[in-house]
Amino acid sequence: MAQRPPVSDWSTDFDHTDRRWIENPFVIWDDLRQHCPVAQTERFGGVYLPTRYSDVRAIAYDTNNFSSRRPVIRENPPTVGLPSPPITSDPPHHKPARMLLLPAFTPQAIARLVPRTQRICNELIDAIVGAPTCDAATAYTQHIPVRVIAYMLGIPEEEGDRFRRWIHVFLEDTIVDDDNTAADRLLATAAEMDDFFRPYAQARRADPGDDLISFLVQARHEGQPLTERHLFGALRLILIAGIDTTWSAIGASLWHLANTPADRARLVADPGLIPTAVEEFLRAYAPVTMARQVVNDIEVGGCPMKAGRLVLLPFPAANRDPAVFRDADKVLIDRQDNRHAAFGLGIHRCIGSNLARLEITVALEEWLKRIPEFRLDEKRAVSWSRGPVRGPRSLPFVLGA
Amino acid sequence: MREKGTLRLSIDSARCQGHNRCCALAPELFDADELGFAHVKGSGLVPAALEEKALLATRNCPEYAVRAKRE
Ligand code: HEM
Ligand code: SF4
Numbered sequence: 001m002a003q004r005p006p007v008s009d010w011s012t013d014f015d016h017t018d019r020r021w022i023e024n025p026f027v028i029w030d031d032l033r034q035h036c037p038v039a040q041t042e043r044f045g046g047v048y049l050p051t052r053y054s055d056v057r058a059i060a061y062d063t064n065n066f067s068s069r070r071p072v073i074r075e076n077p078p079t080v081g082l083p084s085p086p087i088t089s090d091p092p093h094h095k096p097a098r099m100l101l102l103p104a105f106t107p108q109a110i111a112r113l114v115p116r117t118q119r120i121c122n123e124l125i126d127a128i129v130g131a132p133t134c135d136a137a138t139a140y141t142q143h144i145p146v147r148v149i150a151y152m153l154g155i156p157e158e159e160g161d162r163f164r165r166w167i168h169v170f171l172e173d174t175i176v177d178d179d180n181t182a183a184d185r186l187l188a189t190a191a192e193m194d195d196f197f198r199p200y201a202q203a204r205r206a207d208p209g210d211d212l213i214s215f216l217v218q219a220r221h222e223g224q225p226l227t228e229r230h231l232f233g234a235l236r237l238i239l240i241a242g243i244d245t246t247w248s249a250i251g252a253s254l255w256h257l258a259n260t261p262a263d264r265a266r267l268v269a270d271p272g273l274i275p276t277a278v279e280e281f282l283r284a285y286a287p288v289t290m291a292r293q294v295v296n297d298i299e300v301g302g303c304p305m306k307a308g309r310l311v312l313l314p315f316p317a318a319n320r321d322p323a324v325f326r327d328a329d330k331v332l333i334d335r336q337d338n339r340h341a342a343f344g345l346g347i348h349r350c351i352g353s354n355l356a357r358l359e360i361t362v363a364l365e366e367w368l369k370r371i372p373e374f375r376l377d378e379k380r381a382v383s384w385s386r387g388p389v390r391g392p393r394s395l396p397f398v399l400g401a
Numbered sequence: 402m403r404e405k406g407t408l409r410l411s412i413d414s415a416r417c418q419g420h421n422r423c424c425a426l427a428p429e430l431f432d433a434d435e436l437g438f439a440h441v442k443g444s445g446l447v448p449a450a451l452e453e454k455a456l457l458a459t460r461n462c463p464e465y466a467v468r469a470k471r472e
Contacts, residue, residue, distance in 0.1 A: 099436065106437040107421050275425070279461075337460045345463055349418035354437070357425075 004043065004176070011036035015043050016073070016289070016312060017176055022386045029317035030329065038303035044073050046309040047291075048300075053321035053341070055301040056313055059292060060345040063091055066292035066311060068348065072388050073291045073310055075176045078183035082190055084237035085230055087290075087348060094347060100219050100226075101234065101351050104152075104212055110354040113148060117359055120147045121366035128399070129370055133377055136258075137251050137395040144363050145246035148355070149239060154211025155200060166193055167244045171387045193239070194232045201231060212238070238352075245287050246356045248391020249342075250363045252285035253278070255392050256331060257368075258376045263333050268372040271365055277333035278360050283340035284331045286316035287391050290344070315341045316390070373401045406471040408447040410455055412439055416466035423467050427454040439466075 007015050010028050015021065021028060032039050033051040040048050050056050059066050067090050070077065083089070085097035103109065124143055128134045146160040169189040174182040200213050208214035216231055226234070257264040267274055292311045299305065319340045322328040326337075343350035350356070376382065380396035410430060412423070419437035423430075429451055431439050447455045447469075459467040 102419070102436040106435065107424060107433050336457060339461055339463050339465075341463055343420060343463070346418065349420055349463075354421055 011039045012041070013043070014039050014041045014047075014049055016049075017386050022384050022390075025314075025316070025390070026320060026329070029314065029320060033317070033321060038301045038305075040303075044075055044310065046306070047073060048294075048303065048305055048309065048311045049314065050301060050303075050311070051314065051317040051321070052301060053318040053324040056315065056318035056341065057345050059300060059311055059313060060341075060348070062298075063094075063347060065295050065298045067295050068094075068290075068292060070293050070310060071290045072171065072175065073312065074174065074182065074186075076180070076182050078187050080187070082186070082233070082236075083229065084233040086234075086351075087237055087241070088233075091347070096222055097230070097234070098347070098351065100216075100221055101238075104215055105351050105354055107354045110358055113152070113355070113358060114362065116151060117144070117148055117362045118366060120144055121363055122370075125366060125370050131399060133396065133398050135394055136254050136374075136397050137247075137392050140367070141251040141254065141363070141392075141395065142247050144250060144359055145243045148359055149242040152212045153200075153235070153238070154204070154209060154213055162196075163239060163243060167240050170240055171244060171389055172385055175387050190236065193236050194228075197232055197235050201228075241350075242352055242355070244385075244389045244391075245352075246359050248287035248385065248389050249282060249285070249356060249360050251392040251395055252287065252390075253281040253360060253364055254367065254374075254397075255376075255382065255395060256281060256285065257364075258374055258395075258397055260331070261375070263331075264368075264372070264374075266333065267364070268368050271368065273334060274364050274368075275357075275361055276335070278357060278364065279338045279340065280331060280333050280335045281360070282342040282357075283319045283325070283335070283338055285390075286319050286340065286342035287389050288342070288344070288350075289314045289316060289388050289390070290348075291388070315344060371399060374399050407449075408452050408455055409470050409472050410441045410445040410447055410458075411468045411470075412441055413466045413468060414438065414440075416464045417462075418464050418466075420463050422461040422463065423458040426461055427451065427458045430455055431458065 007013055007018050029051045037052045038050045068088055071087055086094050089097050124140050128139050146163055147157045150157040166189055174186040201217055204214040205217045290313050294305045294307050294309050297307050320328045343353040374397045377396035377398045382392050383394045385391055385393050417438050423439050424433050432442050433439050459469045
């Protein structure tokens, strides 16, 4: 796999695909925040890494000097762009592309999905309860967002394996490039996704339903129907952003509870605390780190940044900044003041945040109701994903007291 | 702690990005529109019994968009 040399110095040569970063990025970020709050690397074409909340926020807000055109850092990006509006859009194009999606993701629209999400979770738990052990990642967390998003889009819920393969190609596999094939594989996968969505788009144009694809094929962008490129870009975004992220957040929350019996017992006894705990899990284990490209030479946090280079925007590192969060390194499931940035800051605020919160909350509620006792199986390893979305991809549990 | 006058809430709509923390924490005081942006319900004047919730909402808005002022 990794053919890049080991990191010599995290402040001048960091590598976000390094084993140590994947296992435990928090110690790296905490150390950098104290000693070198804007780190950099010549790897990946030159990247900066702010770790203070104030710098992450300033960059997220400054859309004039920091573009979203390359939100995922790749060793060898394809030469043709793969726009996925609105996440790859900058002002002034960003706003109309975003407005288009917002009505489908309001708290009211999302609240309707509660019974469906509860049913999905319980069907999955039916297949887990009673066994002495399970892998909660492959038996539970990875399926919940797939099935909810598939339901919203009006595509088959059984296609999860295929969706997860695409996501793996996009966000893990092709971010490094050991044999000069990453760009081709990425483009081939994007084309495969377009081919998958095309017949659904055609069918819904002819005979619309109340699903999200129907909504998008009827939508108007700056007065016109969406171009095929815009439509497929947005669908790609919703599928990828809607699955991997939430799967990771549910997994990290269960991982914490498997590790922390006192918190687990407290939530079992007092499920009313779950929504507050979910915000704390989102703060402490925020899954998403996006990127920006520097548009003009500029200085952030005392560090000069050169136009053309990239910036990693680690919302999870911002969430651990002691300047903003008391006991920032502690996970306090009853934390009341929690201005965390897990869903980003500024104009790109996660469109799916209401949906993600609902899925995480329901997933924990239903699990704790029926599987109140579980712990990590020390005989088997937990593995974490690499890339812009961090979460457990295997989660071996021993079930029962 | 000095607590004189009534608390009035407002939302700086130039900052609000629709995180909906305010609506989740104090549904009595905030509502979301058809795009998911928040507004205060009614005049924004906070009954004494809801002051704590109102202040909690101000401290949880990621965009610093919820304002509370005593008048
Ligand atoms: C726990 C789960 C999730 C987390 C932590 C998360 C995180 C984020 C973050 C940090 C951003 C901002 C990116 C940036 O500033 O460049 C974002 C944007 C976005 N997310 Fe999520 N997300 C989650 C779930 C979802 C879900 C379930 C969906 C939808 C179905 C979704 C759809 C989107 C979209 C469409 C954008 C782009 C918004 C824009 O550019 O205006 N996300 N997400
Ligand atoms: S929490 Fe802040 S950003 Fe979110 S809806 Fe309320 S006011 Fe807007």
